[in-house]
Amino acid sequence: MSKTSLWAGVTVLVVGVVVVLMLLVKMSSDLGSGSAVSLKTALAATDWTRGSASSSKVTLIEYADFQCPACASYHPLVKELEREFPNDLLVVYRHFPLPQHKNAVMASVAAEAAGKQGKFWEMHDVLFEKQTEWSDVSDPKELFGSYAIFLGLNGAQFAADLLDPSLEAKVNSQKLDGVKNNVNSTPTFFLDGVRLVNPRSYASFKELVVDALEKADKSSSN
Amino acid sequence: MIYTLIVLAFLGFIDATYLTIEHFMGGIIPCTTGGCEAVTNSVYATIGPVPISLIGAFYYLSVFVLLILVHQEKKELYYKIFLLIEAGAFLTSLFLVYLQLFVIGQICDYCMVSAGITTSLFVLGLLFWRKIFPLKPIEQEVASV
DSSP states (O other), rough: OOOOHHHHHHHHHHHHHHHHHHHEEEHHHHOOOOOOOOOOOOOOOOOOEEOOOOOOOEEEEEEEEEEEEEEEHHHHHHHHHHHHHHHEEEEEEEEEEOOOOOOOOHHHHHHHHHHHHOOOHHHHHHHHHHHHTTOSSOHHHHHHHHHHHHTTOOOHHHHHTTHHHHHHHHHHHHHHHHTTTTTTTSEEETTTEEEEOOOOOHHHHHHHHHHHHHHHHHHHHH | OOOHHHHHHHHHHHHHHHHHHHHHHHHOOOSSSOOHHHHTTSGGGETTTTEHHHHHHHHHHHHHHHHHHHHHHOHHHHHHHHHHHHHHHHHHOOOOOIIIIIIIIIOOOHHHHHHHHHHHHHHHHHHHHHHHOOOOOHHHHHHHO
């Protein structure tokens, strides 16, 4: 092989890699939902939901871990969706604490404990927003307690509920349920039961919801 | 032997280029460790406006081209330059792994793969050195005195 053709080959190869990678990244961000993996578990009475259950046409179920940075990155995106589709979108949060996150289970229990006093979603938001504050502390109970006070909860009741084994059992059962639905990373989203390839921007996430709404409208008018 | 090094440098180039593209396209990276976002969005992920992954992509590309030159020209000087770059890259990788483990406290798959490739390039580069460029007899005599 002549020198010129060798270097021409190398150049083509390198440029080719860059172009193919760019296309792959672009495609996966455009596609959003590629795989049609369905969720086997229907909504349960114990599920935490935000949005109007009666008027909503589309359900977004999120399996997430309060200590996972990617989940915290998606948190503002999901909130923005809730703001934009207040009547059409029902958002469900399910616990999926990952073993490498030492405070994740406790954080889920804290959210459940706040839920017992009617403020699950408020605690959910605070936990994501203050994730870096509590992730690395050896015992986050005190910090969680301060969040509870900040949210206007009964501190003593909240502290007692943090130790309630039934709350941890609920967290674990949701996680097991996730495993049954082949959830293996967080966050994992199911839009109307179809598992999403995580969208990479708010625009592509919104597009998925809009598509699902159109589909729901079509099927209800038929 | 030289082919192993060339393939490794090429894989490193793909890894770093992917991270660079994701950086500029603002994507969220699929991640098995859950730490990719934390690492690639940390203050340590860029030097000024330049992402470390871009520097990594240039480094792997230079090493890739340099190794092809070694293969073509059979000049030890090129190989020595390669080893020198690798020594620097190895130390840099050690520092970046330290940042992930002890400062950020999160691991990013792609960054650990890159650290593994650079370590392999450095260690294999040293091991292969005298196999690719054996010492001439006179130098061996001097060396044994």
